[in-house]
Amino acid sequence: MMINSNTLVSITEANQNFSKVARLVDEQGSAVILKNNVPRYLIVEFSQAEQMQAVEDEDIMQVSARLIQQNRAAYEELAK
Known part of the structure; x- marks a missing residue:
């Protein structure tokens, strides 16, 4: 930083x-x-902190979606 x-x-x-x-x-x-x-x-400022949190949440969702996509076959097998 x-x-x-x-x-x-x-x-x-x-x-x-x-x-x-x-x-x-x-x-x-x-x-x-x-x-x-x-x-x-x-x-x-509080509004800036809220924006930072939203960005972090968005990053987490992107990482989660990527991991799900990469491991889709394993998840499908586990779901059986």
Whole structure:
């Protein structure tokens, strides 16, 4: 994952000034909160999180369909 250095916020600063974190998310699309100088938390808009979940679900369905197609003969045999 590419991290924009402009969206990095220490956990102390996020705790003391959450409105700054919210502004960053509004302007940049996300904010990364550092704990002990290591990226630890990703803050995104709720609608963006829903979109990410939908993409993950779609990927799972595609993989599932591919596996079913590849193993159709085995599934048909097991269904007997």
